[in-house]
Amino acid sequence: MTVALVTGGSRGIGRATSLLLAQEGYSVVVNYHTNTEAAQAVVNEIRLAGGTAEAIRADVSDEAQVVTMFEQIDRLFGPVDALVNNAGILFQQARLETLTAARINQVLTTNVTSYFLCCREAVKRMAHQHGGKGGAIVNVSSAASRLGAPGEYVDYAASKGAVDAMTTGLSLEVAGQGIRVNGVRPGFIYTEMHASGGEPGRVDRVKTAIPMQRGGQPEEVAQAIAWLLSDKASYVTGSFIDMAGGK
Numbered sequence: 001m002t003v004a005l006v007t008g009g010s011r012g013i014g015r016a017t018s019l020l021l022a023q024e025g026y027s028v029v030v031n032y033h034t035n036t037e038a039a040q041a042v043v044n045e046i047r048l049a050g051g052t053a054e055a056i057r058a059d060v061s062d063e064a065q066v067v068t069m070f071e072q073i074d075r076l077f078g079p080v081d082a083l084v085n086n087a088g089i090l091f092q093q094a095r096l097e098t099l100t101a102a103r104i105n106q107v108l109t110t111n112v113t114s115y116f117l118c119c120r121e122a123v124k125r126m127a128h129q130h131g132g133k134g135g136a137i138v139n140v141s142s143a144a145s146r147l148g149a150p151g152e153y154v155d156y157a158a159s160k161g162a163v164d165a166m167t168t169g170l171s172l173e174v175a176g177q178g179i180r181v182n183g184v185r186p187g188f189i190y191t192e193m194h195a196s197g198g199e200p201g202r203v204d205r206v207k208t209a210i211p212m213q214r215g216g217q218p219e220e221v222a223q224a225i226a227w228l229l230s231d232k233a234s235y236v237t238g239s240f241i242d243m244a245g246g247k
Contacts, residue, residue: 001027001052001078002025002026002082003027003029003078003079003081003082004021004026004027004029004082004083004229005028005031005069005073005082005083005084005118006028006029006030006086007031007060007085007087007118008031008032008060008086008088009028009029009039009055010035010039010055011038011192012189012191012192012218013140013189013191013222013225014087015038016217016218016219016221017218017222017225017226018030018053019045019046019222020223020225020226021084021229022046022052022053023051024226026081027051027053027077028046028054029053029054029056029077030042030055030056031055031056031058031069031087032056032057033058033059033060033087036055036057039055039057040055054076054077056069056072056073060110060114060117060118061113061117063117066114066118070121070125079125079132080121080122080125081126082138083118083119083135083136083137084137084138085118085119085137085138085140085163086140087110087114088156088159089110090153090155091107091153091155091156093151094152094153095151099154099155107156108155108158108159111162111163112159112162112163112166115139115163119137119139119170119181122137123177126174126178127174127177127178128177129177132178134179135178135180136180136229137170137179137182138182138184138225139163139166139184140186140225141163141164141167141184141240142156142160142187143185143247144156145161145164145185146185147187147247163183164183167181167183167238168238172238175237175238180233180234180237181238182228182233182236182239183241184225184241185240185241185242185243185244186216186244187216187242187243187245188207188216188244189203189216189221190203190215190217190218209247210246210247211246211247212245214245215245216244216245221243228241
């Protein structure tokens with residue numbers, strides 16, 4: 001049994017990734033924070049197709065909840081073989097001079113600390129030095145880490161820049177332990193997240209400025225994540241796939 005944990009797995013890129021990994025034979029843990037109904041819908045869809053899945057509620061920015069979640073997975077399926085760090089938030093579009101410490105800290109805790117915590121628990125289970133058989137981690141970053149998201153959400157962009165740095169550093173730290181760590185940087189994808197920024201139609205507004213002249217679909221990002229987790233990418237670590245239509 002190959003076990004995959006997808007954080008923020010109930011919607012958008014996380015949902016598409018959970019469904020695809022199940023199709024590819026993984027036992028999938030769909031992590032979610034608040035929307036039990038959405039997470040259970042993903043699990044039900046996987047099970048109806050003959051796959052194996054469980055939903056686990058946890059705020060992945062909270063250390064105790066992350067530890068408990070990984071212990072639950074150990075009991076349900078055994079140790080995690082694949083981790084997709086995908087959970088994330090952004091707030092209403094705003095210029096930097098209007099940002100509060102509370103907003104900045106919440107973005108960083110949710111988007112960065114959670115990735116560190118989940119990676120920590122995964123490495124403890126995957127690393128050869130801990131008796132593990134190796135594994136793969138994919139961190140979902142954003143094109144915003146390269147583009148900066150000026151006038152919209154520089155705090156979110158900065159959090160994804162931190163994710164990129166962590167991905168590079170961790171990949172080198174655990175390369176000799178049988179663990180590969182890579183990132184994907186989606187941009188302009190049709191997901192519910194844009195509504196959180198106050199502009200549900202943002203992708204349609206900017207698509208004419210994208211070289212490919214269209215937004216991306218969560219399923220397209222899921223394909224890249226699944227490839228990076230697979231043995232087809234067995235010699236790939238510390239790498240990033242940019243998925244923003246040429247931006």
